[in-house]
Structure formats: structure tokens, C-alpha cells
Amino acid sequence: MVSDNRISKVQELIYEIGVGEVMQTDLVTVDPRTPMSQLRAILREKRISGTPVVDGDKLVGIISIEDFIRWLADREEDCPIAEKMSKDVCTIYADEPLTQAVNVFQRFGYGRLAVVDRQDKRLLGIITKGDIVRGLLNKLEIHHVAEEEVYRHRVKHFFEDILADKVVLLFQYNVVGQNFTRAGEGASRLKATLQRLGLHPQIVRRVSIATYEAEMNLIIYTDGGSIRVRVEPNEIFVVVKDLGPGIPDIEKVMQPGYSTAPEWVRELGFGAGMGLCNIKKCATKMELKSTVGKGTQLNIRISVDNEAKSEDS
Amino acid sequence: MTIAEIAKILEAEVIVGSDLLNEEIKMGCGSDLMSDVLSFVKSEAILLTGLTNPQVVRTAEMADLAAICFVRGKKPGDETIRLAESKNIPLLTTPLPMFESCGRLWREGLAGCSEHKKSNT
Numbered sequence: 445m446v447s448d449n450r451i452s453k454v455q456e457l458i459y460e461i462g463v464g465e466v467m468q469t470d471l472v473t474v475d476p477r478t479p480m481s482q483l484r485a486i487l488r489e490k491r492i493s494g495t496p497v498v499d500g501d502k503l504v505g506i507i508s509i510e511d512f513i514r515w516l517a518d519r520e521e522d523c524p525i526a527e528k529m530s531k532d533v534c535t536i537y538a539d540e541p542l543t544q545a546v547n548v549f550q551r552f553g554y555g556r557l558a559v560v561d562r563q564d565k566r567l568l569g570i571i572t573k574g575d576i577v578r579g580l581l582n583k584l585e586i587h588h589v590a591e592e593e594v595y596r597h598r599v600k601h602f603f604e605d606i607l608a609d610k611v612v613l614l615f616q617y618n619v620v621g622q623n624f625t626r627a628g629e630g631a632s633r634l635k636a637t638l639q640r641l642g643l644h645p646q647i648v649r650r651v652s653i654a655t656y657e658a659e660m661n662l663i664i665y666t667d668g669g670s671i672r673v674r675v676e677p678n679e680i681f682v683v684v685k686d687l688g689p690g691i692p693d694i695e696k697v698m699q700p701g702y703s704t705a706p707e708w709v710r711e712l713g714f715g716a717g718m719g720l721c722n723i724k725k726c727a728t729k730m731e732l733k734s735t736v737g738k739g740t741q742l743n744i745r746i747s748v749d750n751e752a753k754s755e756d757s
Numbered sequence: 758m759t760i761a762e763i764a765k766i767l768e769a770e771v772i773v774g775s776d777l778l779n780e781e782i783k784m785g786c787g788s789d790l791m792s793d794v795l796s797f798v799k800s801e802a803i804l805l806t807g808l809t810n811p812q813v814v815r816t817a818e819m820a821d822l823a824a825i826c827f828v829r830g831k832k833p834g835d836e837t838i839r840l841a842e843s844k845n846i847p848l849l850t851t852p853l854p855m856f857e858s859c860g861r862l863w864r865e866g867l868a869g870c871s872e873h874k875k876s877n878t
Contacts, residue, residue: 628815628818631815632818635818649819657795713790713812716792722792722795725796
């Protein structure tokens with residue numbers, strides 16, 4: 445029930461967030477002596493529909509586009525804004541929660557509220573319904589980013605809840621051959637998963653790079669295959685399998701720079717004969733078995749205790 | 758060196774990541790060979806490259822690179838941009854060619870990846 449959670453989150457936020465956090469502070473104000481005839485230009489230029497009227501630093505009223513239209517409709521003589529503004533300005537304190545502002549908007553139907561300091565009643569900003577919506581969305585976005593942390597937290601607890609002498613996790617990613625646009629999706633999803641498991645960043649990096657290179661090989665040279673990843677407390681074991689065409693000379697493909705990649709692959713920045721060397725470099729142990737016409741299996745073991753084999757090695 | 762400083766030095770336009778301009782970049786590398794990038798480039802580096810396909814972003818994602826700058830005025834396609842946005846990897850594009858881009862950053866004191874390793878050990 446995602447939507448219910450979101451709504452309750454908004455309900456919480458509306459009590460948590462203060463008016464001062466979402467109000468607009470780069471204020472446009474007008475002097476009460478400004479003539480009404482100049483108001484239109486001010487509102488249009490600043491793209492606002494109303495503005496506080498300030499005498500010195502004292503808030504004396506609010507003038508809105510409605511007031512302006514009424515003045516136009518009545519075809520009155522030009523006069524100072526002070527004569528047409530609403531004088532009983534409804535204010536709200538910056539330290540009040542958003543819910544208070546929502547209530548006032550609902551009850552009185554105002555478009556904007558002046559936000560003042562509780563102590564010295566100084567004008568700090570104004571708040572509109574739009575500011576409230578924007579403020580809530582921003583907070584939800586931040587919560588969304590924080591969600592990844594929550595995931596990680598949950599996964600750790602999930603492990604604590606499993607009662608066993610040994611826990612092994614198994615993930616499988618299927619790779620479609622020749623599909624270059626989706627290349628790396630498997631490795632990308634694996635990386636996010638390992639990060640959630642809270643593994644050391646250097647371990648995650650090594651597993652990701654090795655898996656990515658292996659995934660590229662599946663895409664470039666085969667009709668596709670599978671990547672199976674077994675995660676144990678002290679080792680990550682990646683098995684990459686395909687059903688052909690197979691490698692005729694394993695010794696040769698292990699030589700740095702040896703490649704049978706077609707030109708289009710090279711143009712994309714791959715196929716330079718470095719993939720298997722890279723995988724070997726990332727791995728604690730690597731095995732490559734292949735039968736022409738049957739398929740290839742690549743085993744990559746990365747020991748988790750061995751964090752010292754970092755990117756420097 | 759921050760991403761903002763790099764953008765200034767390279768006269769580069771920021772395509773993705775205008776909210777990440779204050780991120781610190783520790784070193785740089787220039788390559789069109791993604792396997793080389795995966796092999797020797799360290800995390801937190803900026804990659805200068807002439808390639809603009811999505812695999813460049815994937816490579817950056819896997820190797821924990823901090824940013825990518827396309828040289829010689831190349832602009833990436835929508836797919837590359839979308840991937841970079843979803844992975845929060847800043848993308849820049851500079852009109853300068855590869856050699857000059859690297860040269861300028863080097864002159865301003867950005868370390869290379871092998872250099873950074875030496876200073877670490």
C-alpha cells in the first residue's frame with residue numbers, strides 16, 4: 445500500500461515542517477505610497493499575484509491582483525496603494541507548523557500569508573499554497589534518497605532474523621546476446637544489491653567490474669547466458685555461463701590485447717582484449733572452461749576478507 | 758578540484774549534475790577504451806572521453822567514477838543522459854580536444870590516476 449504510506453508521510457510532514465522552512469524569503473514588497481497605477485508593472489515583472497506592503501520595516505498591509513482588478517473595475521482615480529490594500533493582514537509565525545498555514549488558507553480563502561517573527565513581529569517572508577506543496581515535495585524527495593539507507597538497514601536486520609549455521613544468498617541475472625543498449629544492466633542491479641547488503645565498497649567495486657566485463661563478453665560473443673552470484677559471509681562467487689560458440693584456445697584469449705571482437709564493438713570502447721585480464725585482476729581466483737560448440741563457463745571468486753586487494757593492486 | 762572548477766578550466770557545459778558542482782574530484786584520466794578505464798582508473802576520478810554511448814556511463818557506475826567529460830564538443834544522446842541522471846553521475850561537454858583538455862587539467866594541478874596511487878603509498 446504505497447499510496448497510503450505516502451499520504452501518511454505527508455500528514456506527518458505537515459506537522460513536522462515549519463512555515464519558515466518553505467516560505468519565500470526573497471521578498472518583493474511595495475511602499476504604501478506607491479500609486480496603484482504602478483502595481484501592474486510590479487506584479488507582472490516579478491510574476492507574482494500579490495505582495496506585502498511595508499512602511500519602513502513595518503508590515504502595514506497586503507495588496508493583491510484582486511485588489512488591483514477591483515480598482516480598475518471601479519474606474520477610480522489613481523491613489524496610493526495604502527488606500528486599496530487589505531489592512532487586517534493575516535500573519536503567521538515562522539515557527540508554526542505547515543498544518544497551521546493550511547488551516548488558515550482553508551478558513552479564510554487567502555492566497556498568501558505574511559510570515560512574521562514571533563518576537564519582534566518583523567516580516568520574514570510570505571507563504572502561498574504553492575510553497576507548501578513545493579516544500580512537501582522537496583522533503584519527500586529527500587526521504588526518497590534516504591530510502592536507500594533504509595533498504596540497507598532492513599537487509600542487515602533480515603540477516604539477523606535468519607536462524608541458521610550458514611546463510612547463502614543466490615542471485616541470477618539473465619543476459620541477452622547482441623543487445624548492446626541493455627549491456628551492463630545485470631552488473632548494475634547486482635551492484636545495487638551488494639551495496640544494500642552493506643558489503644565493503646572496494647569489494648562491491650571489484651565484483652561489479654568483473655561482472656560487467658563478463659556481461660559484455662556474453663553480449664559481444666554469445667547469444668546470451670546467465671550470471672549467477674552466490675554471496676556467502678566470506679566469499680562472493682560469480683558463475684557466468686553461455687551455450688556457445690565456445691573458445692578454441694583459452695591460453696590465447698587470456699593474453700592481454702588478444703581480441704576477436706568485431707569493429708562495431710571496438711567503436712563502442714570495448715573488445716580490446718582486456719576483459720578477461722580485468723576480471724582476473726579483480727578476482728581472488730578465476731577459472732575459465734570452454735568447449736567449442738557447447739559453451740563457456742567462467743568462475744570468479746572474490747574473497748570478502750581480502751579487502752586489501754583493492755584498486756591499487 | 759571541484760566539478761565547477763573543472764568546468765571553468767575546460768570551458769565546459771554541464772549536461773547532468775548541476776547540483777553536484779561542489780563535488781571534489783581527486784584525479785583525472787582520458788581514454789576511449791572502457792576496458793582500460795575499468796582496469797586502471799580509480800574511484801573518484803573524472804573520465805575524459807570521446808565516446809558518448811551509454812556504456813561510458815555504465816563504466817563510470819561500475820568503477821565508482823565521480824564524473825564524465827566529453828571532449829571535442831560531443832553531446833551525448835538521450836539514453837546516455839537518462840542513465841547518468843538515474844545514476845547521479847555528472848556529465849560535462851567541452852569544446853576542447855582530448856589532449857588539450859587533459860593538458861589544462863594537469864597544468865592546474867589535477868593528478869593522474871597512477872600519480873595518485875604513488876602519493877597514497
